[in-house]
Amino acid sequence: MKLLEERIRKDGKILPGDILKIDNFLNHQIDVELMDQMGEEFYRLFKDKKPNKILTIESSGIAIAAAASRCFGYIPVVFAKKTVAANMAKNAFEAKEHSYTRNIEYTVQVSREYLGPEDRVLILDDFLANGEAMNALINICKQAEAQIVGCGSVVCKTYQPGEQRIKDMGYEVEVLARVKAMSDDGQIEFE
Amino acid sequence: MKLLEERIRKDGKILPGDILKIDNFLNHQIDVELMDQMGEEFYRLFKDKKPNKILTIESSGIAIAAAASRCFGYIPVVFAKKTVAANMAKNAFEAKEHSYTRNIEYTVQVSREYLGPEDRVLILDDFLANGEAMNALINICKQAEAQIVGCGSVVCKTYQPGEQRIKDMGYEVEVLARVKAMSDDGQIEFE
Numbered sequence: 001m002k003l004l005e006e007r008i009r010k011d012g013k014i015l016p017g018d019i020l021k022i023d024n025f026l027n028h029q030i031d032v033e034l035m036d037q038m039g040e041e042f043y044r045l046f047k048d049k050k051p052n053k054i055l056t057i058e059s060s061g062i063a064i065a066a067a068a069s070r071c072f073g074y075i076p077v078v079f080a081k082k083t084v085a086a087n088m089a090k091n092a093f094e095a096k097e098h099s100y101t102r103n104i105e106y107t108v109q110v111s112r113e114y115l116g117p118e119d120r121v122l123i124l125d126d127f128l129a130n131g132e133a134m135n136a137l138i139n140i141c142k143q144a145e146a147q148i149v150g151c152g153s154v155v156c157k158t159y160q161p162g163e164q165r166i167k168d169m170g171y172e173v174e175v176l177a178r179v180k181a182m183s184d185d186g187q188i189e190f191e
Numbered sequence: 192m193k194l195l196e197e198r199i200r201k202d203g204k205i206l207p208g209d210i211l212k213i214d215n216f217l218n219h220q221i222d223v224e225l226m227d228q229m230g231e232e233f234y235r236l237f238k239d240k241k242p243n244k245i246l247t248i249e250s251s252g253i254a255i256a257a258a259a260s261r262c263f264g265y266i267p268v269v270f271a272k273k274t275v276a277a278n279m280a281k282n283a284f285e286a287k288e289h290s291y292t293r294n295i296e297y298t299v300q301v302s303r304e305y306l307g308p309e310d311r312v313l314i315l316d317d318f319l320a321n322g323e324a325m326n327a328l329i330n331i332c333k334q335a336e337a338q339i340v341g342c343g344s345v346v347c348k349t350y351q352p353g354e355q356r357i358k359d360m361g362y363e364v365e366v367l368a369r370v371k372a373m374s375d376d377g378q379i380e381f382e
Contacts, residue, residue, distance in 0.1 A: 059253060062221070
């Protein structure tokens with residue numbers, strides 16, 4: 001998605017530890033018009049899969065998922081909750097996610113009320129690097145016996161294992177901006 | 192907002208500790224069509240105030256703020272980050288919020304990059320009970336020397352002090368559903 005690549009080139013910041021920060025339009029300040037354009041793009045990519053639910057993870061996935069939901073005729077969005085606390089929520093599916101950025105382990109939870117065998121789930125998230133968050137959401141769908149119809153990510157670092165990891169599990173992965181390389185002087189290369 | 196009141200009556204759950212849970216259309220699963228309708232209502236209520244930015248707080252405020260942003264011609268949304276960790280982010284405004292629901296204290300943070308004296312801020316959030324979250328957001332706007340043009344909440348428990356507390360600070364408060372009473376047998380009364 002050219003528009004997104006241009007925006008990342010313009011506003012993305014590369015931080016130590018190979019971190020791409022896109023705080024000024026997605027992860028802290030949100031450009032809702034761009035969200036809507038990304039929602040339309042996810043709709044174009046996945047409309048044939050006929051999802052009836054979008055699963056994402058708080059917080060940055062929410063605006064993306066909401067924009068996509070509208071394009072799919074307002075299918076429900078469920079956002080998984082992320083906690084560092086170990087206390088198991090009653091009546092929830094849960095999975096572990098190791099955050100390489102923060103070097104902590106999250107527990108990811110989705111209530112059993114909002115995911116089940118009747119669901120055709122489109123999983124959407126902001127970043128696909130090592131695939132930890134996406135893997136946790138897939139794990140939760142499996143526990144719910146929900147069908148995963150596709151996985152979409154706004155940004156993917158293609159030199160990290162996440163995308164291949166999800167594809168190797170048999171899922172379609174679509175990415176809006178594929179980062180091939182980032183240099184210390186702030187240059188970002190796309191595939 | 193009649194539609195919202197009906198939805199709360201239908202799907203709201205009253206939990207011990209005077210907690211109103213509206214997980215199935217706002218706080219965990221999101222009905223994006225209803226978010227859009229609420230966004231339009233916030234636009235109607237605040238359009239004369241001409242905000243140029245919406246400030247909310249993760250996670251549940253995001254979908255509401257994004258829906259409202261679209262109505263205001265895609266003004267930027269900034270969502271404050273909530274952390275239990277005490278580590279001060281560099282270059283951020285921060286305020287404390289005591290959560291009565293969870294009985295913990297959060298640190299609420301907004302980067303100095305995304306809020307400043309040039310901003311006319313509309314603050315939006317999901318719940319107004321004791322006014323702790325709203326107060327933290329107001330505090331942050333003051334630090335940023337941003338002008339607050341109004342405060343909107345999806346739900347307010349009118350028998351708790353939050354709404355009056357914010358009004359006493361001199362701000363306009365608009366609420367979409369005003370809960371007057373909740374009974375143990377699941378009845379919810381609106382004003």
